[in-house]
Amino acid sequence: MNFINVCDVFLDCDHDSIIYLGKPDGPTCHTGSETCYYTSVDEVVNNPQVDDNKLALTTLYSLESTILKRKEKLPGNIEGKPSWTKRLLLDEKLLCSKIRCDLLTWCAWKEADELCPTLEENEEQLRTALEMAYVLYHAMVLLALKGVKIEDVLQVLRLRFAQSGDEEKSCRKS
Numbered sequence: 372m373n374f375i376n377v378c379d380v381f382l383d384c385d386h387d388s389i390i391y392l393g394k395p396d397g398p399t400c401h402t403g404s405e406t407c408y409y410t411s412v413d414e415v416v417n418n419p420q421v422d423d424n425k426l427a428l429t430t431l432y433s434l435e436s437t438i439l440k441r442k443e444k445l446p447g448n449i450e451g452k453p454s455w456t457k458r459l460l461l462d463e464k465l466l467c468s469k470i471r472c473d474l475l476t477w478c479a480w481k482e483a484d485e486l487c488p489t490l491e492e493n494e495e496q497l498r499t500a501l502e503m504a505y506v507l508y509h510a511m512v513l514l515a516l517k518g519v520k521i522e523d524v525l526q527v528l529r530l531r532f533a534q535s536g537d538e539e540k541s542c543r544k545s
């Protein structure tokens with residue numbers, strides 16, 4: 372069971388609304404996420420259909436925020452609450468082994484190169500989503516270690532919107 376420790380309670384001027392200020396002890400969402408207040412009311416009122424793009428972004432930002440929180444609690448030890456992210460942040464080799472397909476290491480091969488076979492072996496779509504989530508998460512831990520924000524990556528992608536890959540490649544200086 373998880374709790375939110377209430378630090379203060381505020382009333383508005385005519386005492387008909389209350390805001391609780393609390394410090395969560397564990398996840399605050401039933402999904403296990405630290406928070407799930409990612410959807411602005413304005414968005415829902417003006418566009419009741421959940422915007423998949425926004426949802427994708429808030430998911431990435433939320434994951435980034437969790438990873439950065441783990442990073443803040445370093446350095447030194449991995450005592451306290453067990454955290455896979457902390458282990459990765461403290462062990463560059465382990466992290467890279469989860470991202471890179473290292474043919475010399477059977478273990479890394481097995482774990483990190485499972486996305487392509489979902490296409491090659493025509494596995495179900497859910498399997499592809501699971502493998503991609505795995506790659507994305509581990510790559511985002513690497514970004515955190517490098518101090519690169521997900522927004523920086525998205526910016527690179529946005530800048531590429533207007534240019535095809537083939538065009539860009541043919542413009543490269545050899």
Ligand SMILES: N=c1c2ncn([C@@H]3O[C@H](COP(=O)(O)OP(=O)(O)OP(=O)(O)O)[C@@H](O)[C@H]3O)c2ncn1[C@@H]1O[C@H](COP(=O)(O)O)[C@@H](O)[C@H]1O
Pocket residue numbers: 434437441453454455456457469478482504505508
């Ligand atoms: N998205 C993930 C995520 N995906 C995978 N993993 C973990 O990555 C680890 C390695 O996965 P593997 O399949 O390689 O597992 P393994 O069996 O240990 O590997 P081998 O022994 O076979 O090499 C496992 O412990 C997985 O649970 C993740 N761990 C964390 N996250 C996110 O990061 C947040 C913080 O996690 P902690 O830092 O652990 O609290 C979580 O709330 C999630 O949002």
